Amino acid sequence: MAALEHALHGEEPRAMGLPLPNSKLAMWLFLATEIMFFSGLIGAYIVQRFGAPHWPRPEEMHLVVALGAFNTFVLICSSVTVVLALKALHEEKTQQAAMFLLATFLLGGVFMVVKAIEYTDKWRHHLLPGQVIESVPALVQEALAERRQVAQQQKKKPEEDAVFVALDRFYRYNIGNARLQPAQALKWYNDVRNAFPQAGLPDITRGEEVAETVGRLVQTRRAELKEKRTAHDPLLEELEALSLAAHGIPMSRRQQAVHYHYLSEQKYREAHLPELRLYGNTWSSFYFTLTGIHALHVLGGMVIFAVLLVFYLLGRLGPDKAIWVENAGLYWHFVDIVWIFLFPLLYLIG
Amino acid sequence: MTATHETHAHPNYLAVFAALVVLTGISVSSEYFLGAGAAHVVNVLVAVCKAVLVAMFFMHLKYDWFKVYFMVVPTLIVGIVLVLTLMPDATFSQYRNLLGVPPPIVAD
């Protein structure tokens, strides 16, 4: 019978399977699923990032490149310590291996602490998803309230504050559709005229003329700018706002955003008005989800290393546990690779 | 699993570490010295390089490649197909571009 078998199949049936321990095979399979998981997540981010009409810059959202780079460095260090632990274990230097594992654990801890610092910073700046204010009216309301408070503290009337007056006008006539009375229009016009003395704006005496004159001024200014190949300048901003208000036309959302940007970034820079961060909520949705899920993975890795350290304390860490360290290491390196992609995507390219 | 334990080659991990640190430095500094477009490209390339280094040496792919490639390669293909297929639709959606959504306000 045995001879027949040989004739048929050449040899006795042999054992099957890959030259990989089950656990390592399973770890690689798990990593394959993790790769898909993060492809989906990062893919969603990329799609949103490049598909959105606007995306906040990292520094607008208080991301500190230095912190991110430091965390990258920390993770790289921890990756090295894991492989060194594995090496030590293979060389049967159990104590050295344990030291390296401890180092890895601690580096993971450092990563988490830095993350916590970053998160707290976001929290203090109201950058959590759902907390970023993206609508100009709401921002202006907030700014007005702030100025009012400041004025109260200084025991002044808010109307004496130039910033308050400008914002108030913006809120009433450009955002809302309150009617601009001729007297107010004239006052507004004169404010603009005084603010830009060398622009040579004509003198107006009657409030009723403002709408028409300013309308003309806007058009000429636009034409001038077009020749200079720029789209906007402070004067045009001011004139446009006045012109729209005088005609009783509220600004479109885009115009509101542009005008608020002008007010907060150029005109009243030192007043520190609240910033407008369009798409800030979606940004922070992605930021917290991506880094949060990554941080959970780091936490998971730390638990594994803690278990290994407990094994050491119980005297059960030895070369026979090398496969444990190797699998933990594979996972940890993968987490590192994820961060290697997240760091530039969020902090640099973002 | 003594069979697979064989001789585990351990490359010079510190050299790899040094390379990773240098690459990180490059990607951070590129943002300051290069234009946005170039810096983005550099950043992506550097990230890929770093990932490859970690995978090759720390994850021992250099030695285990023939035992695990059948898991890694299809995964990478499927993952990349997923991301690429999302692109034309969501990112360059022609229907979104029809809308007058405000362009970046800082661009003016």
Place this chain on the structure above:
Amino acid sequence: MRLQKLLWTLLFLSVPIFGVVSFWVCDRYQALWPANVSEIYGRKIDHLFDVIMWITGIFFVGTELLLVYAMFTSKDQDSQEKADFVHGNRTMEIGWTLMAAAILIFVAFYQIPTWTEVKVQKPKKPADAHITASMWMWQVRYPLWDEKAQAPRKLDVVQPALSETFELVNELHIPAKETVLIYVTSRDVIHSFYVPKMRVKQDAVPGLLIPVWFDAARPGNYEFYCAELCGPGHYMMRARVVVHESRKEYEQWLREQTERLRAPTPPPQVAASSTPTESLSLAGK
């Protein structure tokens, strides 16, 4: 055993028979698909339908009959013979793979031109209407009639200005015998614009503005309804398409509507890009 075989064979034979007969009966009583009123686009879709119907129909009947035949000719349990000892047949495998591949490639490429025409290549013409879907109604905006130009105003599909358009709810008016271009969008959840008789369907997605084009050859009133689950009221999101005899009648209708509304004077054109927002939004707070 023989009886059992006969019984099961007949049972399985009922599948292709019922399958074909029920379709045929439905077709007989005009209960297979709604009459097509779309000459330009719908006809092509129906043609494709017929082609696929024939191909799949032949394969349906063919494979089912083959199955039944194999059952019928199988060996009896009590016969002495063993079943055939065959593991496969390379020629047959290659044969049917190639045959199926040829047919499938034909089906795939045969329909690309139609798809291009109905969904990809947007006709170059001004938009006729703008539909905003919301729970659970269709708001249709039309351009007002411009007496001076003797034409409808240009419809700004991104933000139809209140002063240049008028709105009807659940009623879409279109001219017959020409391509109609409308834009659909949604204000809350995803809906779907579906006119069965014109073979047209397009999801209305919040945040997207999607062009749809179609045509109707015959004037009349046609059903259109929502085909994407949009909450409990999904089933009552029904409306009608009113097809006017001709372009001229349609324009006449536009003019009547405009007159009835006595269009307000247009606001001064200070900032060309500005359009009044309907109401102030304080969202996000």
Place this chain on the structure above:
Amino acid sequence: MQATNTEHHEGHHGHELSFIRRYIFSTDHKIIGLQFFFTAWVMMIVGGLLALLIRWQLAYPDAEVPLIGRWLWPHNAGKMTPEAYVSAVTMHGSIMIFAVVIPMTTAAFGNYLIPLQIGFRDMAFPTLNMLSYWFIWPALACFIASFFSASGPAGSGWTAYPTLSVIQQAAPGSGTGQTLWYLGLLFVGVSSMMGSVNYLTTIINCRAPGMTFFRLPMTTWSLFVTAILQAFALPVLTVALILGLLDNLGFTSFFVPQNFDGNWIVNNFARRSAGGQPLLFQHLFWFYSHPAVYIMVLPTMGMASDIIATHVRKPLFGYKPMVYSILGIAGLGFIVWGHHMFVSGMNPTLGTAFMVATIMIALPSSVKVFNWIFTLWGSKPDWSTALLFALAFVAFFIIGGLSGIFMASTPTDIHIHDTYFIVAHFHFVIMLGGMFAIFAATYHWFPKMFGRKMNETLGKLHFVFSFIPIFIGFYLMHQVGLLGQPRRYADIRPMLDTEAGYAIILMNKISTHSIFVFAAAQVIFAFNLFYSMFFGEKVDRNPWRSNSLEWEAPSPPPHGNFERTPVVYRGPYEYSHPAAEQDYLPQTHPPIPGEEEHTGH
């Protein structure tokens, strides 16, 4: 492998385990398989009852629901409310897919059969296996709890498209019910994930000596490929679910867009944030859920292949082409998901690419169909219930598959998308196809599970009274769909206004009545199942005289499965070998004179 075999060998073999360790927190793959098996049947009843409710509403929208109507909807004169209808449809679809068919195929039969068919004592990771069962419970708890949430269960379809599913105020079903739905699905995902890693490791590393990949039975092959599909596709669903859940909780805005007038207010539903893309969810969802339909159907195809070959006493026609077509379906399955989105506002040019890929997927499927038919050719069937159900699977899968071609072709899909034609399509492939194969598998492997056979007479009765009514009931949905009846309509009376309205109502009534007959026939099955478990005819370990390894083990197999590790000499389909004295040749039988190795052609 030698090493693998010894790795877990300290396992308890001899000593008795307590009842709890043995039947509840068991790590034995067979017990876990049975746990999944019974859990899935119970959920099938829940899903089936919901289906009956749906059918009742479609046929008699203006009548009180019998028995439960007064009690559930007293304020609506015992009639079903539209909210209840969409919730019923949603939960029916979700339960049937995620709590019945996927657990039944991959988890119940997968667990039970993989180690037995590859000749191993258990799964590679028994504890992980146990966890995978225990993770299904939080999932079921979430599903069930969602029925009792104040605003009712999830009501945005099993596809849960945003923005309906993520704006809590949008509909009653989008509140707590939807949140629980997301959570439940996440748990199902974790459970499947554990299972899939476990199966892959087991099949790759733990096969018995001589069991090469091309000697695996089709069931194991298809479960292997299914596990690969899950490993690749599930993580993406997890992403979609996590993002959707966060959106549903109200803070983030992955899928809630800003309206183009820049307002965030989505029809008066104030959101804290907005700015995402609803279509992104559909992409991520279908990236999983299209492969998921193959996750459901591939194991049933594998089981049907095994059952047909065994019961017709003939080698499977074209073993290798069958394997390759499974691989082909799996590979293509990853690049066709867009066919669910042809009219969703997706880039239409991309639609063309998806259309071509989708149509091409019919190619491997047709190879399978033809191979099944030719397996039957010149065979000697025993006409057992298992065979009949498996053949019905083939007959119905053809219908479901061919109707898929209509939808795969983009222009025709414009008309039939989201109509009852789709409902007909997928019930033909999953219910009349997949579930029938599951019935077949139950009849076929029952003797292995309990050492007794199911009653054949009752089985045939069950078959006849299932086959005819369910076929009529679902077939008519094609016509109804072509006539334009949309899916998920709580009330079809307004359809009466259309010219074919009368026909639509009539066909819906016929459907409903047929399906009620089907449901009644399932009582026979349930009775047969429990009756035979205790009083069925006792049989030996290989009642069907089958070749594959599971029949080498005692019935039911003890802990550790085989008395000694089996050694495999050939493929699993050597039936009616002319040189053998019997009409079967088990895989473990040493080679006989005059035999040569066959693998396909």
